[in-house]
Amino acid sequence: MPTINNILFPTDFSENAKQALPYALEIAYQTGATIHLLHSIEEPYDFAPLAQEVKKSVSHKVDLLLQEILEDIQQQKKYAKLNIKTQIQSGRALYTILEEAQNVNSDLIIMGTRGRSGFEKIFLGNTTAEIIEHATIPVLAIPKESSTPNFERILFTTNYKDNDLKALQYVANFARLFESKITVFHAAMESDLQNEILFRGFRELISESIDYDKIEFEQAPSSDFVDTMNQKVKADTPSLVVMVRYEKPFSFFGKKHSKEMSYSVSRPLLVVPSNQDFYARDKQTGKKESKKEQPVKE
């Protein structure tokens, strides 16, 4: 099971990014992970006569802004000892972020998100939503309205699909750091025996394979996943919503769903991958399992 060693924090120096930073700091503080601050310089003027000049001055400015962030962090006693690196990349944010995530062997991307706004969505795009759609590692999206980081109550949405157990193990490892309560939630399209035995069976499997006692199970009838989730989030106001991002297009929570959710859910949203490769990571690199990780019963 992967542990959090490297957090990639892309920033565009916006208010959103600023609000998301405390989440990165708090998680890094609890896990001992390194934070990689990244700014991507998008260059629409490569062909302009003064491209080199412009680039230089932009780089310089970005450098200063990154230094400012570092200084701000230094001033917070709690976080002063965190290991923080900075990186500037040029190119379209989507690609540079994904590339940098690989370069620094990142286990988690944390970024601010604008939330649903017609204008921004159409004209500026939403890098976070795109990252969620394309990343193969967990992405934590922090919306504008978020308060100080807390992970007291985690809402984990499941469709009882293949790697949901692994995803939940990952989330449980995260929850242990903050002693969070996890609610495993299923938006049920059907109310029949199949649904009931899936619910019961998943509950049994989880209680046998994840040694964490603050997990509860819930279902709600649903005809539309995003609607149901929005209602649930409104009613429960969880500190963190977790979704598994499935690869297969026929799947109930497709990429579209996680992307859509990133626009509409006004709570921090953690999108975890369903790909086996991610969960097999530690075995591949031969890294030692963190002490914080509980043994998994099979």
Place this chain on the structure above:
Amino acid sequence: MAFPLKHILFPTDFSKNAEHALFFAAEIANRNGAALTLYHASQDTMDFAPSFEHSKDETIHGANKHFDQLVKKLQQRKKYRDIEVSTMLQSGQPITSLLNHIKEERPDLVVMGTKGATSNRNAVFGSVTTNLIQKSEVPVLAIPHGSGLDKFKNILFTTDYKEGDIAALEQTIGFAEFFNSNVDVLHVADKKDLENDIKFRGFRDLITNRVSYENLNFHLIYENDFFPGIADYLLDNPTSLLVMVRYKKTFWEKLAERDHSKEMAFYSNVPLLMLVGKEQVERPLITKDAREEQNANY
């Protein structure tokens, strides 16, 4: 099928096959304290035949003689002497008469003998049994000629997790209690994945929360196709009674479409109890964790 059974119907054509099944019927009747009706339908007598009266008398006389022999055979065994036995002779086409009789009298169980393994796959069960298995409104127990009476030591209940399977399994356990049988619940899944794993767990959880029976075990095997899967299972696990639940498309119709003599041979040597599955009903959705019910599992 409510236990103890009150009334068992034993249709017979006075053949050896039928006689073999009589002791199964008697054993069940004895343990349940049920009444046993020996039933024969004959269309030998043609109303329009010239010597109709004479022929009719002959048929009645012949049938009564057969009935007497069967009753005598039962009474030779001390333990069967107390069974309340009655006989019934009906004139008419055997299948139609029998189905009508079942409809009117609604016995708790029909027990009948069958040919057992033959080289002709369509003749494993005779036409009467085949019809009965497909159409009877009450449970039918078909006893192949080659099967030994081991007092239903190992009962195999196959399930597809259909709604009606719950009631059918409860009936099977009710039956098993009279013989102190082991009940093995088997599901054949097409592939190994999380969904099949948790469905298996969920069904087991649901059943063990509803009924407590000591000798109840659950098995999951992976096989693309139901029939080879179950044939393999029967090969490795001596089974004295195979229980299936009939829904709209019956097991028998599906089986009849196939040509696997190996499989057929197994089925045809194992007594088969065909229960009538109730159609899908709406289940209330479990919305919250029912903790009190789950204490045992946590």
